[in-house]
Amino acid sequence: MDFYPPGETVTVLAITSNSCNMDCSYCFRDHSAVETLSFEVFEAYMKNMDSYFPRETPLCVIFHGGEPLLAGYSFFNKAFKFLDSLDRPIYKGMQSNLTMLDDKLIELFKKNECSIGGSLDGDEEINDQTRRFKSQKGSYAAVTEKLHKLKLAGMYTGVISVLHDFNMDAQRYYKFAKQVEAYQVGFSPMFEYRNSISSCTDPGKLAQFLIDLFDLWVADDNPPKLSFFEEIMHSMLGKNPGKTCTFHEDCTRGMMAVNVNGDVCLCNHFLGMKEHCYGNAAITPFSEIWNSVQRESLSRRSSQMATLCKDCEYNSICHGGCMSHTFKSFASRDYFCKAYRLLFAHIEEALVAVTGMAHD
Ligand code: SF4
Numbered sequence: 001m002d003f004y005p006p007g008e009t010v011t012v013l014a015i016t017s018n019s020c021n022m023d024c025s026y027c028f029r030d031h032s033a034v035e036t037l038s039f040e041v042f043e044a045y046m047k048n049m050d051s052y053f054p055r056e057t058p059l060c061v062i063f064h065g066g067e068p069l070l071a072g073y074s075f076f077n078k079a080f081k082f083l084d085s086l087d088r089p090i091y092k093g094m095q096s097n098l099t100m101l102d103d104k105l106i107e108l109f110k111k112n113e114c115s116i117g118g119s120l121d122g123d124e125e126i127n128d129q130t131r132r133f134k135s136q137k138g139s140y141a142a143v144t145e146k147l148h149k150l151k152l153a154g155m156y157t158g159v160i161s162v163l164h165d166f167n168m169d170a171q172r173y174y175k176f177a178k179q180v181e182a183y184q185v186g187f188s189p190m191f192e193y194r195n196s197i198s199s200c201t202d203p204g205k206l207a208q209f210l211i212d213l214f215d216l217w218v219a220d221d222n223p224p225k226l227s228f229f230e231e232i233m234h235s236m237l238g239k240n241p242g243k244t245c246t247f248h249e250d251c252t253r254g255m256m257a258v259n260v261n262g263d264v265c266l267c268n269h270f271l272g273m274k275e276h277c278y279g280n281a282a283i284t285p286f287s288e289i290w291n292s293v294q295r296e297s298l299s300r301r302s303s304q305m306a307t308l309c310k311d312c313e314y315n316s317i318c319h320g321g322c323m324s325h326t327f328k329s330f331a332s333r334d335y336f337c338k339a340y341r342l343l344f345a346h347i348e349e350a351l352v353a354v355t356g357m358a359h360d
Pocket residue numbers: 245246247251252255266267268269321322323324325
């Protein structure tokens with residue numbers, strides 16, 4: 001049995017639907033087949049997992065998609081009841097486009113203390129260029145209406161944006177982050193690489209955007225919660241590195257995704273990739289999933305990156321970044337390496353100015 005440190009959280013991305021009610025311009029998923037995760041497969045997988053990890057290991061279950069709410073009220077009602085029956089710390093969350101959220105679902109998610117993250121790429125004009133319904137109508141009005149309801153319900157909400165050519169204006173994005181009714185705002189650069197066609201945020205442009213955004217954030221007396229910066233700063237100060245899997249030493253140790261058909265893989269970037277499938281939640285014992293050669297093979301990247309990035313002063317913060325942001329070989333640096341290095345140096349400079357300390 002692979003040793004898993006008690007107290008370290010294991011995150012399960014439960015892909016409850018592979019379809020979506022929207023049609024965002026940059027979405028890489030094939031939404032033509034509508035499949036949802038059955039409660040029975042979810043339950044079987046979680047039971048297996050529950051019997052494998054020590055009682056004190058917290059499980060964080062994030063419902064994800066496609067659009068996860070397509071799984072319907074009944075799935076979530078049963079899933080919450082089942083998760084409540086487990087004798088261990090459980091955190092619940094959902095990443096959704098929010099547009100299908102109604103009052104009944106809000107009540108259910110609130111009662112079960114499930115945090116909710118939505119998606120917006122910026123203000124109305126910016127967001128509606130990319131995040132649209134199938135009718136091509138923009139989603140901003142619908143999403144902000146739901147965020148307002150969630151705020152009135154006193155729920156913990158976040159908003160995440162995909163960074164791309166249309167929204168990397170730091171002043172404008174910062175204004176949006178301050179105004180949006182969410183507890184925290186997160187962002188990740190667009191990385192799309194399929195069949196030798198690449199459509200990725202430019203690392204140089206990303207660096208400038210992140211640095212400008214950071215400067216606006218630190219200069220603000222009443223800043224919004226931008227966890228991306230907070231986590232890097234915490235990491236530099238030697239505190240708990242936080243939740244961003246991108247900068248984990250070995251993301252395979254704390255993350256797994258269960259697809260609608262029960263196939264288990266590392267995360268949503270590996271869905272449908274048979275060569276990286278750990279097993280099937282309905283039939284494979286969890287010990288075989290956890291100790292599969294597929295997981296072990298992905299896990300080797302952490303030592304490969306320790307060697308490849310050994311001369312980088314930010315290796316202990318970044319660990320080579322995200323393996324899904326690589327071309328051809330996972331054992332290569334994150335495509336956004338240049339942006340991260342420049343940002344780390346900028347944040348370190350700001351920290352040294354305040355604390356007089358550089359990171360180890
Ligand atoms: S591959 Fe990237 S996105 Fe997936 S879990 Fe690892 S760090 Fe996170």
